[in-house]
Structure formats: C-alpha cells, structure tokens
Amino acid sequence: MALWSAIRRSEQRQRRDLDRTVLARRVGISPSSLYAYLKGRTLLRSTTLDRLLDELQASPGERRELASLREAVELTDQRDRVTDSPPSGLPTPRQLPPVTRGFAGRAAELRTLDASLTEGDPGTPFIVVIYGTAGVGKTTLALYWAHRLKDRYPDGQLHVNLRGFDADQTPDPGQALDGLLRALGAAPESVPCEVDAKAALFRSFLVGRRMLLVLDNARSAEFVRPLLPAADDTLVIVTSRNRMDGLAVREGAHRLGLGVLPYRDALALLERRLGAPRLAAEASAADELVELCARLPLALSVSATKVGASLETFVRRTREVHDRLDALGSQERDLDLRTLFQTSYALLPEPAARLFRLLGLHAGPDIDEYACAALLDDDIPAARAALSVLVSGNLVGELSSTRFGSHDLLRAFARSLADHIPPDERTAAISRMLDHYLGTVVHAGRHIQVCRTEDLPWAPPPRRLPPLGDYDEAMGWLTAALPTLGATVAQAVAEGFDSHAWRLAWAAAVFLRRTGRRADRVLIQHAGLTAALRSGSPAVVATSRRLLADALTRMGQIPRALSLLHASLTTCAELDDIRGVFQARLSLIRAHEAAGAPATALRHAEAAYGLTASLGDSLARADALTCLAKQEHHLGRHAESLRHARRALRLYVRIGYAEGEADIRRTIGRAEQRLGRPEEAVAHYERSLELDRLLGDRFWEAHKLQDLAGGLEAAGDAGAARLHREEAWAAFVALRHPTADLIRAELDGAGPDGPGSVAPAQDRS
Structure with a gap:
C-alpha cells in the first residue's frame, strides 16, 4: 500500500497519470512483476526499488519509509525461511576449528573465563575479549574454551577469521557478515549490500537462538561491532592483539589479557x-x-x-x-x-612506531615514561601517548603502574628495527638515554646519601625527572630500575660511552651496598672499572678500583680486593689526593677485617685517623673513630673501643648521618655486651636495627637481628632471642648470604661454639 501511495503522490506532483507498462519498462521489469510488487505478493530487490523511486521522483522521506518497510519485510521473510526448516535441510552450523594438538597450561585463565560466564547482564549478549601479543596463544585458548562450552549452545557455533592483521588484506566486516549469513541459511540473492543492513539481518537470525560466535583475529572494536548479536543467549568470543577498549566501554565486554606461559x-x-x-x-x-x-x-x-x-x-x-x-x-x-610482529608494527601511527624502534636501543628489560621521553627527545605527554598505543597493541606490556616492558622476542624484533636507524640518530638517542639515567641516579643518590653528596659524580640535570622528592621515593625508583641500570652500564661500556659507564657505577654504589645486591654490585663496578681504564684518568681509575674492591670484599674475594685497594692507595698517594688515600685506607680496613686480620686493619685505621686533621671533615673523623672502635673491639680492647665509639656517635648525631649512627651503635652494643651490660647492648641494637630498617639496608638489618638475638639471650630472654634469630636467618636466606647456614646450624643446636657463635660481620663496605 505504501508503494501505491508513492505512485499516486508522484502522479499528483507530475499532474498526469503514469502508464504502468511504461513505468515497468523504464525500471527494467515486466508489467506483471510490477503489479506483483504493488500488490505485495513479491518483494522488490533493493536495486529495483531504487530505480522505481527514481522514476517516481520520490522525496527523501518517502525513500526512507519505503526502504525501511522493504528491509523489515525481508528480515521477517529470511528469518521465517530459516526457522521454519527450509526445504534445503541446512544443517546446524558447527564451524569451530579443531583444538590445537598439544594444548598445555592456561588453567588459571580457563578458571577466569568460566567464572566470567556468571557475570553477564540479562538482555545483552555476553562478550569476552581475549587479547595479547602475537604468538601468545589467544586463538588456541579461545577455541579450547569454545569446544568445552559448545554443548551449551545447541543452535550452532560460528567462527570467522577477521584477518585483522593480514599484511595484504584490509578487514571487511561486510565480507565476514556474508559468510555468517550463508552459514545461517540466508539466500545469497537476498543479502543486502550495505553493511548496516547485513548486520541487522544477522541480528535478526540470532534472535531466540543459543549460539556461540568466535570472532578471531580482530583488529579493533570498529570492525567487530557490526558482527555482534543483540540476543542475550549468545556467547561471543573475540581474540585480538589489541585490548579492545571500545568493546569494554560500550558493549561491556569482559577482557582477559594473555601473557607468556609460566x-x-x-x-x-x-x-x-x-x-x-x-x-x-x-x-x-x-x-x-x-x-x-x-x-x-x-x-x-x-x-x-x-x-x-x-x-x-x-x-x-x-x-x-x-x-x-x-x-x-x-x-x-x-x-x-617476525612476520607476525611486523604486521602489528605496520599498523602503528608514526610516534608510537618511532618509540618502538628506539626501544630497540634500550638495553634494560623494562622502562618508564621518563626514559621513553628521553629516547624520543620529547615531553612526558608525548611519551605517554606513544606508550599507550604500544600497550593497547600489546607490543609493550604495563608491568606496573610506572614501568613497561616486552618479552625477549619482541625486544629482539625492536632491536632488529633499531639496526636500521641512521648512525647519527642512533648515537644521539643513546646519549640522551644515558644522560637521563645518569642524571636520575645522581639525583636519587642525593636523597639516599645526604651527608656524602661529594662522593657522587657530576651529571647533567635530567630534563625529565621522575618524582624523587624524598628518601623512600629515591630508593623505590632505584629498586624498580636496578635491572635496567645494570644493563645500561654494560651498554655504555659496549657503545663506548665510558664516562657515562663509570659515573653510573659510582652513583649506584651506595644503593647497591645498602640493599645487599652483592652480585649486581660486582658486575656494575667491574663494568665501571673497564670504562675507567679507558678514560686515561688515574684518579677515575683509582676510585673505580676502590669501589670494585669494596664489592669484592662483601663477596669474600679478599685477595683480589686487596690487590685493587693497594693499587688505588698508591695512585692516590702519587696524585697527592688526601681524600682518596683516606677512602682507600677505610676500604683496606674493611678488607682486612673481613679476612680476620684486625691488627692489620687497626694500623690502617690509625693511619686514616691521622689524615682527618688535614681533611678538616667531621664526618671523616667520625668514620675513622668508628674504624678504630671496631678493630679495638675485635682485639678485645672493649673499653677503648667504647670510648672511640661514643665519640663517633656524638659526631654522627650532630651531623645527622643516620647510616653512621646505625653502624656505630652496633659496635657500642657489642662492647657493652662484652663488658657485661646486656640491657644497654640491647637498647643500642634495637636503635641500630630501627635505623637500618628506615634506610632499607637489608644486609645490615639481617646482621642487627642476629646481634639483637645475642643480646637478648645474654639478658636472659631466650624466647625473644630465638624469634629474632629465626628472623635473621630468613633475612640472610632472602639475601642468599652464606651466614644463613651458620645461623641455621645455631638454631638447630649444631653451632661450633654454642649460642652466639656466628662469626661477626665485616664493616660496612
């Protein structure tokens, strides 16, 4: 009837009757077909309807009305022909590909997926997105889960590979809909041309059916959305290398990020x-x-x-x-x-693609947005935007709230791209990155060694500084960045940035010592010395030798440490570097103490104390007094030790040097304990332990726990003593320190000399 009305309105506009035979000929159909259309016995093709409306000079409103009516009739017709068991006997679609042979793992992910099925909202289809980097097994997991669930969806399972990342093919939702509609029984000649119309027809087919739909390898929500059903009894599983934020926001999709296998x-x-x-x-x-x-x-x-x-x-x-x-x-x-990674990379906008290439120059396993900005030579918002694109595309993962990284094979791909960066651009990017790390580590060092900032090397002020406003923030950043710092020092040596390498090693020394990173400390200081030897500066070499020797002393490699320290001492003396000689003496004291030679260590302590008058430095005097007190304690001169220790404590408190105070209070406690005053000893041990915990010094915290256990035992509190000794044992186990075995033997009653027999720890180094 609507078509008859359109003809009559056309006749009124043209002020003449239309000849139906002529009209049919102009449209390209027979007069009988036109009458069948007008009487509603036959449905016009959309192209035929368009030609007819052109001849009728129909208004836009009439065109919209008739097109909507035609689509509604077609949807009803198609749905009836499919649901009323068509003569063709089309089978229920069972399109799921077979599960990959050798599927393993993913138990936790499968539990998460199963649990998500209980969280759907009534009246809406349930959509699950499984996303992750290329090769991580998204399709394998999706199909494995789909096969487990297929019996819950008796009306059929549909699968379509959207080929969202094929290099030679642009994703086409319309083509995907053609295949889905054919699987559901739609006659090819009745499928409309427009994507929206196809999507409407597809949604109509799924109403009232329990079906499972797997949309594999999707590029974006834009390409998936036309394929989504409206039925609430349909499960849709989407796999993608992208996070599909749009589906989560608009369609309420549940998402599961897939990482590499445990x-x-x-x-x-x-x-x-x-x-x-x-x-x-x-x-x-x-x-x-x-x-x-x-x-x-x-x-x-x-x-x-x-x-x-x-x-x-x-x-x-x-x-x-x-x-x-x-x-x-x-x-x-x-x-x-490589091909799969390349197809993901090829879709990146240039800022993100450039950052990914530059990440191939970054040696560490992870990075923050500030280092990314340095690589890009841009501001933080630009780096953050580029990182967001890489994270969304799973070329970079968000490891924590501040750090980002990729697995080894993606990093290898980034390095292969970086190989093609022009040499000048490559050198400039590495230089910016090393400047950034050096400046940031030095800045952090000013917070963690407030009284010893003169020991820090010079560094250019970083243009993009992470939030490092206090001690805790500085220690937190250094802890998070440590694996990257070690790799960065090694890279600086390999790339010939020697000044950056030895300065980075110097700047990280206190942090490495304080946190008990013994192996990392040796590796970084060894790389620093390698760079220093190429610098041509005797003073730089002397300091790098001393810092490596301190690290080796902590590892128990005393002969090698002593050799380096004597060379450092000789060089500093030749350069008339009094402070260098003083520091070398302090390191020699620690090495000889660790070797069990307190008399030799005392001679170096006396020589070091003799230099403090020339240095005119209260902190140096306190350090020298501490060394005297420790060696006197080891030699059994407890009264003399206590006298020197108390002088050192007064200086440290006046200066505000918490690390020195923690150190000397331990010596005071040990002297008090030896002099028969265990209660006084316990008080000093407790204060020393408190300071080391505030400093985050894991190594000395472990030793102070053991000291406190001995003091409590001497004071008659065996229960508390055992609790602290067990805590000390756990701390040394975490540090992978050999003292853990001695404490374990003591706890088991097998210590060589009974309770309190654990060997004294060496000095701070």
Missing part, C-alpha cells in the same frame, strides 16, 4: 610436543629453550618442529645467532614470529 606450563607444552623421555634426557637444554623462546607458545611450538636429533645442539645454535627471530622463524607466514 615456566612449568611452557615446559609442559614442550613435553607434549617432544615427549617426556626426551625432555628428561636433555633437561638443561629444555630449560634453556623455554627461556630462549621467552615462554611464548608459538615460539615453543615452532621450535619443537625444528629441534632435530639433538635438543642441546638446537639450543646452542639458537643461543649463538645474532638475531634469535631468525633461529625461531618459519617459512609459513602465519607461524613466523
């Missing part, structure tokens, strides 16, 4: 592929392969097909290649990691 699950995947006997026979090589593959499921699966006769040989070759992606690559594009 170590045990990665090993289980290899076992499924290679067999348990083989992995047991080459267990060490299997462990290394898991790490070489960054625990990325696709890399592990591809590697399993390439291992050959010897797992150890394959691992050795993989380890030795310059670009690990070459060793783990595949001739098949959908299995080749």
Whole structure:
C-alpha cells in the first residue's frame, strides 16, 4: 500500500497519470512483476526499488519509509525461511576449528573465563575479549574454551577469521557478515549490500537462538561491532592483539589479557610436543629453550618442529645467532614470529612506531615514561601517548603502574628495527638515554646519601625527572630500575660511552651496598672499572678500583680486593689526593677485617685517623673513630673501643648521618655486651636495627637481628632471642648470604661454639 501511495503522490506532483507498462519498462521489469510488487505478493530487490523511486521522483522521506518497510519485510521473510526448516535441510552450523594438538597450561585463565560466564547482564549478549601479543596463544585458548562450552549452545557455533592483521588484506566486516549469513541459511540473492543492513539481518537470525560466535583475529572494536548479536543467549568470543577498549566501554565486554606461559606450563607444552623421555634426557637444554623462546607458545611450538636429533645442539645454535627471530622463524607466514610482529608494527601511527624502534636501543628489560621521553627527545605527554598505543597493541606490556616492558622476542624484533636507524640518530638517542639515567641516579643518590653528596659524580640535570622528592621515593625508583641500570652500564661500556659507564657505577654504589645486591654490585663496578681504564684518568681509575674492591670484599674475594685497594692507595698517594688515600685506607680496613686480620686493619685505621686533621671533615673523623672502635673491639680492647665509639656517635648525631649512627651503635652494643651490660647492648641494637630498617639496608638489618638475638639471650630472654634469630636467618636466606647456614646450624643446636657463635660481620663496605 505504501508503494501505491508513492505512485499516486508522484502522479499528483507530475499532474498526469503514469502508464504502468511504461513505468515497468523504464525500471527494467515486466508489467506483471510490477503489479506483483504493488500488490505485495513479491518483494522488490533493493536495486529495483531504487530505480522505481527514481522514476517516481520520490522525496527523501518517502525513500526512507519505503526502504525501511522493504528491509523489515525481508528480515521477517529470511528469518521465517530459516526457522521454519527450509526445504534445503541446512544443517546446524558447527564451524569451530579443531583444538590445537598439544594444548598445555592456561588453567588459571580457563578458571577466569568460566567464572566470567556468571557475570553477564540479562538482555545483552555476553562478550569476552581475549587479547595479547602475537604468538601468545589467544586463538588456541579461545577455541579450547569454545569446544568445552559448545554443548551449551545447541543452535550452532560460528567462527570467522577477521584477518585483522593480514599484511595484504584490509578487514571487511561486510565480507565476514556474508559468510555468517550463508552459514545461517540466508539466500545469497537476498543479502543486502550495505553493511548496516547485513548486520541487522544477522541480528535478526540470532534472535531466540543459543549460539556461540568466535570472532578471531580482530583488529579493533570498529570492525567487530557490526558482527555482534543483540540476543542475550549468545556467547561471543573475540581474540585480538589489541585490548579492545571500545568493546569494554560500550558493549561491556569482559577482557582477559594473555601473557607468556609460566615456566612449568611452557615446559609442559614442550613435553607434549617432544615427549617426556626426551625432555628428561636433555633437561638443561629444555630449560634453556623455554627461556630462549621467552615462554611464548608459538615460539615453543615452532621450535619443537625444528629441534632435530639433538635438543642441546638446537639450543646452542639458537643461543649463538645474532638475531634469535631468525633461529625461531618459519617459512609459513602465519607461524613466523617476525612476520607476525611486523604486521602489528605496520599498523602503528608514526610516534608510537618511532618509540618502538628506539626501544630497540634500550638495553634494560623494562622502562618508564621518563626514559621513553628521553629516547624520543620529547615531553612526558608525548611519551605517554606513544606508550599507550604500544600497550593497547600489546607490543609493550604495563608491568606496573610506572614501568613497561616486552618479552625477549619482541625486544629482539625492536632491536632488529633499531639496526636500521641512521648512525647519527642512533648515537644521539643513546646519549640522551644515558644522560637521563645518569642524571636520575645522581639525583636519587642525593636523597639516599645526604651527608656524602661529594662522593657522587657530576651529571647533567635530567630534563625529565621522575618524582624523587624524598628518601623512600629515591630508593623505590632505584629498586624498580636496578635491572635496567645494570644493563645500561654494560651498554655504555659496549657503545663506548665510558664516562657515562663509570659515573653510573659510582652513583649506584651506595644503593647497591645498602640493599645487599652483592652480585649486581660486582658486575656494575667491574663494568665501571673497564670504562675507567679507558678514560686515561688515574684518579677515575683509582676510585673505580676502590669501589670494585669494596664489592669484592662483601663477596669474600679478599685477595683480589686487596690487590685493587693497594693499587688505588698508591695512585692516590702519587696524585697527592688526601681524600682518596683516606677512602682507600677505610676500604683496606674493611678488607682486612673481613679476612680476620684486625691488627692489620687497626694500623690502617690509625693511619686514616691521622689524615682527618688535614681533611678538616667531621664526618671523616667520625668514620675513622668508628674504624678504630671496631678493630679495638675485635682485639678485645672493649673499653677503648667504647670510648672511640661514643665519640663517633656524638659526631654522627650532630651531623645527622643516620647510616653512621646505625653502624656505630652496633659496635657500642657489642662492647657493652662484652663488658657485661646486656640491657644497654640491647637498647643500642634495637636503635641500630630501627635505623637500618628506615634506610632499607637489608644486609645490615639481617646482621642487627642476629646481634639483637645475642643480646637478648645474654639478658636472659631466650624466647625473644630465638624469634629474632629465626628472623635473621630468613633475612640472610632472602639475601642468599652464606651466614644463613651458620645461623641455621645455631638454631638447630649444631653451632661450633654454642649460642652466639656466628662469626661477626665485616664493616660496612
């Protein structure tokens, strides 16, 4: 009837009757067909309707009304033909691809997915997005979960690969809808051309059906949205390399971010592929392969097909290649990691793409937005925006609220891109990054060694400084950045930025000592000395030798430490560097004390004290008095030790040097205990422990707990003594320090000399 009305209105506008035969000929149909359309016996094709409306000179309003009516009739017709068991006997769609052989792990993720099914809102479809970087196993997990659930959706399971990251194909929701509609029984000739119309028809088909829909490899919410049903009894599983923020915000999608496999699950995947006997026979090589593959499921699966006769040989070759992606690559594009990473990278806007390339120049395993800004030579908002794009695309992960990083294979891909950065641009970016780290570490050092800022090297003020306003913030940043700092010092040495390398090592020395990072401390100071030796400066070499010697002393490598310290002392004397000589003497005291030679250490302490008059430095005098007090204590001269220690304590308190106060109170406590005053000893131990906890000095906190246990035991409180000794044991275990074994033996009653027999700790170094 609406079409008849349109013809009559057209006749009124043209002031003449329209010949139906002529009209049919102009539209390209037979007169009988036109009458069938007008009587509603046949549905016009959309193109035929458009031509007819052109001939009628229909208004925009008439066009919209008739197009809407036609679409509604078509939707009803299509739905009726499918739901009323069409003559073709079209089977219920069961399109899920098979589950990948050798599926392993993901138990926690599966529990999360199962639990999410109870959180849907009535009246809306349930949408789950599984996102993660290329090769992390999104599709495998989605299909595994879908197969577990398929019996709950008896009206069918649909699957479509959206090919959102294919390099040679642009995602087309309309094409995907064509396939879905055909699977549901829509006649090809009745499927409309417009994407919106196809989407409406698709939604109509799913009303009243319990169906499962897997939309695999989606690029963005924009391409997924036309494929979403309106029915509340449909489960939609979307996989993507992007986080799909739009689906979460607008459609309320549940999201599961997929990371690399835990170590045990990665090993289980290899076992499924290679067999348990083989992995047991080459267990060490299997462990290394898991790490070489960054625990990325696709890399592990591809590697399993390439291992050959010897797992150890394959691992050795993989380890030795310059670009690990070459060793783990595949001739098949959908299995080749470099190709997959490249397709994600190719879609990045240029600011984010540039940052990703520059991240290939960054040696550390993680980074913050301030270092990213330094790499980009831009401000923090620009770095934050670029990082956000990389995080959304899962080329970079958000490891914490302030730090970002990627797994080893993505970092290898970034390095391969960085290889093509022009040399001048590369050098400038590395220089900016090293300036940033040096300036930030020195700035942090001013907060953690307030009374010793003269020991810090010069550094350019950082243009982009993280929030380091107090001691806790400085220690927190240094703790978070430590793995990156070690790698950065090594990179500076390798790239020839020697001044940055030794200055970074110097600036990090106190933090490394205070937090008990013994192995890291040796590695960083060794790299610093390597750079210092190339600097041509005897004074720089002397200081770097001393700092490395202090680190070696803490590790118990005394002969090597003494050799370095004597060389440092000689150089400083030749340069007439009194402060350098003084510091070398202090380090020699610590080394000889650790070697169990207090008499030799005392001679160096006396020589150091003799230099303090020339230095005119109260802090130096307090340090020298502390050294005298300690060696006198070791030699059994407790009264003399206590006299020197109390003088040192007064100086430290007046200066406000908490670390020195914590140190000397320990010596006072030990002297008081030896002189038969355990209550006074306990009070000093408790104050010393309190200060070390405030300073975050894990190494000395452990020792003070042991001291306090001995004092409490001497004071007759055996129960409290044991509790503190157990706490000390746990602290040394966490530090991987050999003293833990001695304390354990003492707790078990097997100490060589009974309670309190643990050997005294060396001086602070």
